Amino acid sequence: MNRLHTLAAAAGLLAVFAGCTRDGQVATAPPASTDAPVTTPVATTAVPTLPPPTTVPTTVPTTTAPPTTVPATTVPTTTAAPTTVPPTTAAPVPVDRVVTVQYGFSPIGVWDGDAWRFPEWDGAGLPVFVSDIASVVVTGLGLAEPVTGASYGPLEYHCVGDEQGPTLVLPPGVELPDAGPGSISVTADWDVQPRPVTQVGLDHPEYHAVGQALVDPASGADPTAGTVTQVVRADLDGNGIEEVLFTFEHQSDDGGFGSAGDYTLIVARYPHADGTVDDVVLWSYYEDDPIDFPNPGTGELLAIADLNGDGVMEVVTAHMYWEAVIAEIHALVDGRLAQATGGGCGV
Secondary structure (H helix, E strand, O other), rough: OOOOOHHHHHHHHHHOOOOOOOOOOOOOOOOOOOOOOOOOOOOOOOOOOOOOOOOOOOOOOOOOOOOEEEOOOOOOOOOOOOOOOOOOOOOOOOOOOOOEEOOOOOOEEEEEOEEEEOOOOOOOOOOOOOOOOOOOOEOOOOOOOOOEEEEEEEEEEOOOOEEEEEEEOOOOOOOOOOOOOOOEEOOOOOOOOOEEEEEEEOOHHHHHHHHHHHHHHHHOOOOOOOOEEEEEEEOOOOOOEOOEEEEEEOOOOOOOOOOOOEEEEEEEEEOOOOEEEEEEEEEEOOOOOOOOOOOOOOEEEEEEEOOOOOOOOOOOEEEEOOOOOEEEEEEEEEEEEEEEEEEEOOO
């Protein structure tokens, strides 16, 4: 079951609890989740023949060759995913302004032409690097295809530290769905989805087996209780081989408060041309000390898109726990996804 909402909706909830923290102090959220280790890869078995895609359409440029089928052979032991993103070696984006990425009202990342930066606010709570924005595209796994022709409107309060963020103005007649993973907006004038991003079936036993194998035994959680809630295929870097990302989780039926033993894993699968596959936990959260607030720790895949115009697609994840809603941008570094930036709202 999808437990995340768009930040615009979550921000209203969070404002109610703005004055309520564990020690009675109000504080702004860190720009990215600190609860979630990115890590420990586990070798798995071969990738099977994947189930046919669902009917989620995406825009595919005619000049791009379709990605190849992921081959299947023996899986080697993998190395850990990097935890930081060094300056990119890709050519700078040829624009005279920075690129901003936003989730709800909250800026979650800034591309300055050379590297990703965390969003910043000045002393008055106004976001830095949001001027001179001409073109805004809305994209995400909750949309059938990217929405062009959007723009940023007036700034509005969105978090407990008096931070403000731009409102999103959609083209006439366009509405974003209330259900589903949601969406992000990016100040882009290029094709943010240069290759297909396909959501596929959830019931293939291979994904369940990989998810169970990657549950941390030190957490005390039951791997067999988990289920696959998302599976997405996309050729992130255009090398002709599709990566696979999926969400594997267990959430107790406890009215949405979370229970000890609950967990969520977001897993990245990296196939190689020789047929081997590396499986790496991109993000995880284990509930070990539930609190009396109806936001259990959980996460999901939010969007897969080219956010800085270099032709390589980034992966955006969204996470909710206690009084916080956070989105993170993960970029490819040496063939592995690593957190580049992020932001949101919470205490």
